[in-house]
Amino acid sequence: MAQAESYGYTVARLRAMENRLLDSGAFQRMLDAEDLQGALKVLNETCYSSWLVEMKNEGAFDGAIEAELNYVYRETEQFVPDKALVALCKMPYDFHNIKVLLKSSFLQKSGGSRRWDLLTRLGNVTPEFLIESLESEDYRLLPFGLRSAVPQLLAQWEQFHDILEIERQLDDLLFSEMLKLAAKLERKGIVEWVRGRIDAENVRNLLRLRRMQVENSRIAGFLHDGGIISVERLLSLTGEPLESWGRLLAYTDLTGALSQLQEISDFDRLIVDVEKALDDYVLRIVEQTRFSSTSPEYVLYYLWLKEMEAKNVRIILVGKANGASRDVLRGLLRHVSG
Amino acid sequence: MDQVVATLLNTMSEQLGAMIAVLGAGIAAGFAGSGSAIGIAIADEAAAGVMTEDPGKFGLALLLLALPGTQGIYGLLAAFFAILKVGLLGGAAVKVTIWQGIGIFGSLMPIAIACYYSAVAQGKASAGAILLISKRPEEIGKAVILPAMVETYAVLALLLSIILMNSIKL
Numbered sequence: 001m002a003q004a005e006s007y008g009y010t011v012a013r014l015r016a017m018e019n020r021l022l023d024s025g026a027f028q029r030m031l032d033a034e035d036l037q038g039a040l041k042v043l044n045e046t047c048y049s050s051w052l053v054e055m056k057n058e059g060a061f062d063g064a065i066e067a068e069l070n071y072v073y074r075e076t077e078q079f080v081p082d083k084a085l086v087a088l089c090k091m092p093y094d095f096h097n098i099k100v101l102l103k104s105s106f107l108q109k110s111g112g113s114r115r116w117d118l119l120t121r122l123g124n125v126t127p128e129f130l131i132e133s134l135e136s137e138d139y140r141l142l143p144f145g146l147r148s149a150v151p152q153l154l155a156q157w158e159q160f161h162d163i164l165e166i167e168r169q170l171d172d173l174l175f176s177e178m179l180k181l182a183a184k185l186e187r188k189g190i191v192e193w194v195r196g197r198i199d200a201e202n203v204r205n206l207l208r209l210r211r212m213q214v215e216n217s218r219i220a221g222f223l224h225d226g227g228i229i230s231v232e233r234l235l236s237l238t239g240e241p242l243e244s245w246g247r248l249l250a251y252t253d254l255t256g257a258l259s260q261l262q263e264i265s266d267f268d269r270l271i272v273d274v275e276k277a278l279d280d281y282v283l284r285i286v287e288q289t290r291f292s293s294t295s296p297e298y299v300l301y302y303l304w305l306k307e308m309e310a311k312n313v314r315i316i317l318v319g320k321a322n323g324a325s326r327d328v329l330r331g332l333l334r335h336v337s338g
Numbered sequence: 339m340d341q342v343v344a345t346l347l348n349t350m351s352e353q354l355g356a357m358i359a360v361l362g363a364g365i366a367a368g369f370a371g372s373g374s375a376i377g378i379a380i381a382d383e384a385a386a387g388v389m390t391e392d393p394g395k396f397g398l399a400l401l402l403l404a405l406p407g408t409q410g411i412y413g414l415l416a417a418f419f420a421i422l423k424v425g426l427l428g429g430a431a432v433k434v435t436i437w438q439g440i441g442i443f444g445s446l447m448p449i450a451i452a453c454y455y456s457a458v459a460q461g462k463a464s465a466g467a468i469l470l471i472s473k474r475p476e477e478i479g480k481a482v483i484l485p486a487m488v489e490t491y492a493v494l495a496l497l498l499s500i501i502l503m504n505s506i507k508l
Contacts, residue, residue: 011387
């Protein structure tokens with residue numbers, strides 16, 4: 001890892017780039033728009049404008065959002081002293097692509113069609129390379145432990161046809177690879193951020209599994225090791241009512257996110273609220289770094305803000321396209337202002 | 339033979355005092371200048387980062403970048419005082435004993451040490467202030483005051499060095 005002092009330029013530049021993030025006023029104007037066209041018009045006045053002109057039709061806004069994110073990742077990669085920091089943020093996209101490709105391959109075998117339209121260019125490895133590797137069954141150059149994992153998962157599918165298990169194993173691998181990469185960077189803040197992301201995913205999984213009424217004995221397999229809160233501690237929550245989760249984890253920073261669980265009226269709405277609070281929790285882990293002019297963790301902070309901005313834009317545009325109410329959409333928006 | 343050695347030692351001791359004072363002047367100017375160079379480089383990195391995205395901030399950034407440069411000037415000023423005192427910059431030649439030379443050397447140490455460290459620290463403070471103006475250019479007044487606080491200690495060191503130097507009677 002480069003010395004923190006070498007991050008002076010990087011942090012300053014990202015601070016200046018932060019000015020281009022959409023503020024609450026821009027989101028408000030998008031929310032106030034009558035329809036999708038109106039929201040896109042507002043978006044056209046922002047840094048997304050250069051990508052919106054390339055949009056073939058109104059519904060293709062996902063491409064514009066992805067192009068803006070991709071631009072920010074590429075730009076940041078060019079000047080950040082440790083490229084691994086950006087690789088860390090992009091890694092989930094590589095695993096997303098692998099999941100899409102594996103599922104497409106399974107679908108194809110059962111007579112379905114491939115869904116390569118779901119692939120993203122945001123990963124560290126291009127989708128073309130992944131497709132070629134899978135089609136030629138040459139996994140040697142696949143990164144992040146996928147080299148050995150992919151053939152194993154393919155063999156497992158042939159035997160059990162359990163897609164949930166395959167997804168679970170890929171998520172496990174993703175988080176262990178993220179932790180490995182973070183450990184190599186030798187910064188406590190970076191490792192804590194990854195551990196926080198594992199916590200957030202674990203809590204999200206716990207809630208989803210409870211909604212699906214999965215047996216407690218099966219839940220352990222869906223929780224990932226390495227988080228700030230141990231799997232054992234999280235498993236002990238499964239027997240408790242949701243309202244007490246916040247109290248039981250009061251010694252952790254997660255308690256703020258879990259305070260949402262106090263007022264349960266609609267489970268679906270509750271999951272959405274908690275997911276939003278979990279995204280804020282991940283942001284808060286590296287939030288203090290914005291007061292330092294040389295902190296490498298600030299790269300994670302900025303990129304996470306950008307991810308949240310893209311998420312907000314997507315929520316508003318999808319909502320507008322489907323006629324969702326302004327108040328519902330406002331409730332879904334993440335914290336973005338730096 | 340003994341007389342030659344005695345004359346040589348006498349001449350050496352007369353010049354050694356002045357040379358010790360010159361050494362002090364060199365250290366003061368060198369350390370203060372190095373500190374300023376490091377401080378400006380730290381602030382420069384931040385300014386370059388901000389200006390890559392917003393070149394219009396050059397004027398504001400320049401003001402903050404210049405702040406760690408003052409320590410170099412203080413070091414040079416103190417060094418000039420010292421070499422003036424020992425009569426190396428024109429005027430009548432002054433006889434400086436070894437102890438007087440050591441005294442002048444010691445009087446230059448506050449400026450050498452305080453200017454080096456305060457310039458580096460001010461560079462960091464300026465870098466932080468540059469980040470501040472990257473988001474809020476209207477706060478330039480406050481942004482200048484924050485690193486300027488560090489300057490106080492360089493000014494105090496300069497003051498002390500001058501007082502100490504003046505207290506040495508040649």
